[in-house]
Amino acid sequence: MGLYNDHVMPRLVGVVCGHKFFDSWRRRVCEGLEGDIIELGFGSGTNVRFLPTAVRRVVAVEPSRTAREVAESKIIGNAFNVTFVDLDSTHSLSDDSLDGALCTFTLCSVDDPGVVLRQLLRVLKPGAPLHFLEHGLAPDQRIARWQRLLNGLERRLAGGCQLTREPLAMISESGFVIERNEQEYARGPKPWSYFTLGVARKPLHW
DSSP: OHHIIIIIHHHHHHHHHTSGGGHHHHHHHHTTOOEEEEEETOTTSTTGGGSOTTEEEEEEEOOOHHHHHHHHHHHTTOSSEEEEEOTGGGGGSOTTOBSEEEEESOTTTSSOHHHHHHHHHHHBOTTOEEEEEEEOOOSSHHHHHHHHHHHHHHHHHTTTOOSSOOHHHHHHHHTOEEEEEEEEEOSSOGGGOEEEEEEEEOOSOO
């Protein structure tokens, strides 16, 4: 599984999640970002071409060396600077230092979303936004049953990705204030296609 997880899966995820089907979703979730931002789950840089020109710097949280290598060609020529860090390295970032955060299809696979989200809260400036796009547990019981049945296989084959997490609950329970959100089925198999897109903010007094 080492070869698969370290080399095959990052490239496979980059191809699947980089499909043009996702373009409109990524464009919408990136709208309004500016200044120095942190992206949780930078992957192979799929969001780079959708970032607004107002973005100056991206702190890219991505543990996969393979994904970083694939991302290099997408980073070249952009006006903003990209600095790669591991998840553990985010502890070295200063409190209240970043203007925004971006997270797309990542909360489904991190080991402890609460810990990760609270770390984002720490490094964001008061009132700074978290822009998020995630898939999660469907409201329809029939689809939700399929998601629970498939969840174990999904975790093994997709790097720990889970079909049964609830993004809005995770984000609000960590301390963010949900500002706006949209939830709907995208095209494709429904167990993987219930999307949540939105913006949350770090409270002014956190």
